[in-house]
Amino acid sequence: MSFGPHLLLALLEGTVTAFVLALTALGLSLVFGVMRIVNVAHGEFFMLGAVLAWAFSSLVPGMPALGFLLALVGSALVVGTVAIAADRLILRRLNYAPEATIVATIGLLYIIQQVVLTVYGPNAHPVVPPINFRVVFPWFGYSGYKLVVIGASAALLGATWYTLTRTRLGLIMRATQFDRETAQSFGIPVDRVYSAVFALGAMLAAVAGVLIVPIQQAHYLMGLDPLLLSFIVVILGGLGNLRGTVMAAFVIGLSDGVISVFFSATLAKIIATLFVALVLVVRREGLFGEKAR
Amino acid sequence: MTGATPRRDWLLHLAVIALLFGVQFVLPAYHYSNVSKIMVMASFAIGYNILIGYTGLLSLGHAMFFAAGLYGAGLTVHHLGFDPLSGFLAGLLAALCLSVAIGLVALRTAGVSFMIVTLMFAQAGYLLTLYFGEFTRGDEGFVLKENLLRVVVGDTGFNLIDPAARYNLALLLFTVCLLGSLVLVRSAVGRVLIAVRENEQRTAMLGYNAFLYKLLALVISGTMSGAAGATYALLFTYVGATFAAIQYSILPLLWVLLGGAGTTLGPLLGTLLMFYLVDVSSGQTSSYMLLVGAALIILVLWAPKGILGTLREKRIPWLP
Amino acid sequence: MDHSKKDSNTKRLIRVSRRNVIKGLGAASALTASGLVPGAMRYAQAQSSAPIKIGFQAHLTGIGAAYGRWYQRTTLAAVKLINDTGGIGGRPIELVTEDDGTDPKRGAEVVEKFATEHKVDFVFGTLFSHVVVGSAPTAGQLKMPYFVVSEGYHVASGKLNRYVFQPGITDVRSQVISMAPWVAGNLGKKVAMIFPDYAFGHDHRDFFTKAIAAQGGEAIKHIPVPATETSYTRYFAQIPAETEVIYHVMVGPGVLTFVKEMGEHFGSKRPQIFGFIDSLEAVDMASPGLEFLDGTYFWEAFPRYAQKDQSAFDKFYRQAVGVNENGAAVDDPKDVSTYSHMFGCWETLYVIKAAVEQSGYRSATPKDKAALIESVEAMTDFAESNEHPQGAKKFNGQLHQVFAHQSISKVEGGRLNVVHRTAIEDGMYEPEADYRTQSL
């Protein structure tokens, strides 16, 4: 394939990756920003969303669109509940101490993985896309569903954006993020805000998992990759900076795709990884951080 | 940590080493071999602890230092015919150089950025081991031939894979790392590292260049991890990309936090506990990860500073 | 013989041995506890009918779990059958399973545990190459006969040791080179290869490139895919326009994505496509998105779908393992097996059985083990049979590696129909090693 179409393809792929990554990372960024904890189990919420999507859509065989909508709502609710339980039962008792939280969320990661392995099995399961068509370019064909993913992610990002910036809930969250003690003295129920933030973060990951599953299949080990990428995106975007997070998702999603046009694949991954690491070193506050904390 | 005579903690550490030396005469074969391996991995954890426990820097990329030692020793012995000692030194040197280079770059960041930057460097390192598959055989890895692992001493000699040689060399590495870490944290330098962990700004106002001390800590930590990697390659004869992957960056973190970050004996305890947690529970059930996960959560709820860290807080304040 | 009773005894034996792991008791005491052997008779019995203990190193968790589950089912079926039909030389097999988490470090520890804790006679069943290579030194050092079912080119490359055998499944080098003549003759000579960018994929790259060149063809493009990749579309863009055949092989949980995205990319205007079934093991051919595979070709070691000329042995094997004629579990038709790999467990157990019986192996003494190893090394031919349902095989004792017929199947209406079966000789190559020269 000649250079132009190749680049177009890389850009398309990068955009899909970027949108899904933005959703996942936004969840992590919220938790990171508001609660100041590193949630190692974040990728498992993504995986759980994908696996539940398979489960929900198999409840209504033959009706992929309905199954998919069911999965979107159902997975988010189930994962949100799991997250609230984890927050109440574990994280709150640890008083969100950074090191203890890391160990606890690693424990959570093991538990979620094992439960899924036992209940769901080790195989990758496909889910039929709700809308299935093939977009034909002169040089290659492209999955129409991937374009749907772009649209749906953009809508969800917009909704999250609205919630965080225009609603009372968002205001409360931002107040808590800014200064926990002050928020508490203003009568904000910080405990409940933390639970809500943790649940919302997990739900964003779960929804991203649901969106990706018709492309990527649900598998019990699929959580690691989004976890690592989300970490990178959150830091690159600037800690707790939601706009930066979304923009960083695009930098990661597109750079990986575009660099691979020029270099052999593994080398491209190495170069892209080192590049982002060096960007972080040079701009410690993240690529889009307004000022150092 | 006080100005009082530090004899008590030396006695404790020497007793632990003596115990490890002594149990080799009574351990059943399986556990004999396990403890050999645990001592090597605990040395890795001790190295990690110097950074996270005593300097307050959380790295998510220590697999790269372990792998630098592993491949530094493994490749030179396998391809260049180095003798084991030279191979070990090559591994050590590789880890040393890598940690200096990584330190100079990554230590410009702090906190979570440092976490992510180390993670990414390690990820690049992992991919490099796959990329140079021609020499490393990538994920599949390669085996060091027994005949390359013979150490000649005078007229006689021994083979590194001989169980007794393996156990005692692992113990030697562990002893050096453990006592080294004790000396370090009890020294003037260790005091500064702890000060950097507690309050970097203030430490600078005491006339210390905090960056240099962090670099020193990272280099000691990375080199120690590399020594463990080189020893692993030479004693257990397998070199593969698995050891450069992310889980071998997470594991030392887990071992150290479990045993107690910032305690000299915590890494050993955490490594030992985690190993047997997996070993025993995987015999009980095929869902052993569930047990391991639950155990981690229960432990951390009960002892959020790790076992020895909590013990030090509640019972034994003199624990180093 | 009362079959039903024997059945339940066998099951109990397996279950007991599982618990045995828990309690850390010796085998004999577990048997005593199960009431199978009265305590007083223990020693006398040990000479004649004490079980042969076989350690099964299984990928029950980690990346290999999808294969590991089917390896376990096949193994349990074979063990049950062997025990039901008189065991090995009159002694039942006691299977001890340990999970290695598909990790080479844990793999080595598991081999060690088998040898020194469970005190098994042999270890068998490992699939993933890195676990094999990571565990093999331990097996060699502990002088533990170690039978792997991995298809990697590690045993035959001569870099492992005399205690490691692969008598149940051909290695990747043999599989790959036996495909080249048919691909060049029937599909095309200009081949673009897509493979994972690590050792397994590199073996495909190196051996097939040479083999196709020997047929007058050419591998015009190598497209390695990094290990951490989850999306593949952009790699298809690198396939040159003049490509006649795409050769693909992919493993891991991403395989279905890979194949699906290949379909989306090409649509109907595609070159010939030839793949290794590894790309679709444990994947239902009826999965959404795979329709486009119709008319493409796959290497299979053992045809997943029962063919028109299905042998009686295949029929027997399917029934014993509980696999239907579509290669899926009898009790869950959506649960597709790893049919082209798992037969290796079955056949390997029968090789062990034959070796024990031929060598007069009695217990895990150096002498008996040496005799066993020499008797495996002396094996040359396995006839197609219930013991070797995949087909006749030639064993090379010098390389510790078996060679077999391979199949090429065409996807037609969501089924894989065999269009060509290679001769064993197609997959033979000049040996580069001789394990027999190593001391025991």
Place this chain on the structure above:
Amino acid sequence: MTLLVTSELSRRFGGLNAVDQVSLVLDRGEIRAIIGPNGAGKTTLVSMICGRIAPSSGGIAFEDQDITGMRPWHRVRHGIVYTFQITSIFGNLSCFDNVALAAQRSDTWATGRWWPRGHGHLAETVLAVLNRVGLSGRAAARASTLSYGHQRLLEVAIGLALKPKLLILDEPTQGLAEDEIVSFCALTRDIAREATVLLIEHNMPVVMEIADRVTVMENGRILAEGSPAEIRADAQVQKAYFGT
């Protein structure tokens, strides 16, 4: 004899001139107090002197050497020591270790070696310093367990162990009880026999009692400078600061 000179030292934060062209001269051995309302730029000024904040313009000379661009840890070596306004001792460390951190640093400077002299020597120094500030019995105590007043004293002890030529004390008596203030004044006079003391202080009686000279700052500039008595009498200062 002049110890420190700042020449037209300025620091802007955004649009705000926190410190605006301040030229200050300190003589060796004096106790200088800087007073002024909150936000006058006192802490910013001393932060630039000790190197925590870089100046926007202007220069600093210490013992006739330009130190404007020098990193803070080098300034400490030259004898400029800062004790924090907000107590920032190492709470998880013992008092001994807190002081030892400083003592070992000045020891290595004195000997020019990488490692401080043996433990005994260090312990002697540390205990002597603790004794001097009146904390001799608390060497083994965790610093965070000390009373607030004692923590301030420990802060000073850390500064002393660095063997300062210029010791900057940022609001040292804030939050201290009456009797603690009295002993603190005595300690400061004692320190001034070996070192120059630059003191930011709100407590006017303390300033009047111990300062040799007083500098008054307002809005980032020096408003007045003189002996305590002169400052007391200065009408401008009266208006700006004493509010009468």
